[in-house]
Amino acid sequence: MLSEDRYACLRLENQLCFPLYACAKEVVRRYKPILDELDITYTQYITMMALWEHRSLSLKDIGAMICLDSGTLTPLLKKLEEKGYVERSRDRDDERVLTVSVTEKGMDLRERALSVPGSVATCIPISPEEALILARILRRMMAEFSAQQQ
Amino acid sequence: MLSEDRYACLRLENQLCFPLYACAKEVVRRYKPILDELDITYTQYITMMALWEHRSLSLKDIGAMICLDSGTLTPLLKKLEEKGYVERSRDRDDERVLTVSVTEKGMDLRERALSVPGSVATCIPISPEEALILARILRRMMAEFSAQQQ
């Protein structure tokens, strides 16, 4: 027992990052059957969330908001365009910039998505009090991460 | 402003799941340069953690411990075998079962991994107090998720 002690830091049960990683996956899994009805994935859903709020954003701005780069967003936005929820076009003033805009159909999807947060909430086993604490800690951590980057 | 209120639940900033998702990714990203020196990925690292503790486990048991299925683990374990850290063999008593065992080289890796948790901790911007609270909430949530499943 004592001889194993030096490895305590490598035990799964002593990790903070592992439950974070596992919980995040589990939560996204809970979204799946709910988002299936809208024919979108979780990543597509948060992309639409960013767009619903701003109507039109560059790929770069979307990436900054939801922490994804062009390697993930380029194919994802093409799929959302195929589904008819967004339009992709080059900015007139700066041809490097890809402007992504929500279509009429994309805004209709917002109406159908209104019930999603409520449906998901019933599947996530956490009390409202703990949810608040969790959100506060995670948001603070994200803010610190952002401050680290530059 | 008031007319937008019904969409408040679809704002990114009002989500709990999004910071969870984003934080988990960010943390795994912090592991990368550290694990690169051991030539393993984060998923391979937690797989080895499970194996370091038990020396030998079935694929199913590993999956239960780190929340992954055979679709992810089968190719991952083959890679760990190629690297020489584990051995894969069929259980004599039950040929369906794949037994995964740590090799000598795999146990050597454990020594080299001893500094990983400390290195990662310096990159994760969270106070020890908040880390404890976070770990407690996430572990409780995982326990509840497990209880839901069956």
Add this chain to the structure above:
DNA sequence: TACTATTTAATTGTATGCAATCTAATTAAT
């Protein structure tokens, strides 16, 4: 025993994620 159901991995297909590289457009510097 023969048949059915269950269990365990492996396989297949789709969708991320992300580092690294590439290309084109724009900006800054000389």
Add this chain to the structure above:
DNA sequence: ATTAATTAGATTGCATACAATTAAATAGTA
């Protein structure tokens, strides 16, 4: 103005994730 540096996306390659299906082995049952 020309060259150099920067920026924004797209592309490539690798490694997950995971649902769904398949195949083989085992357990359960009539």
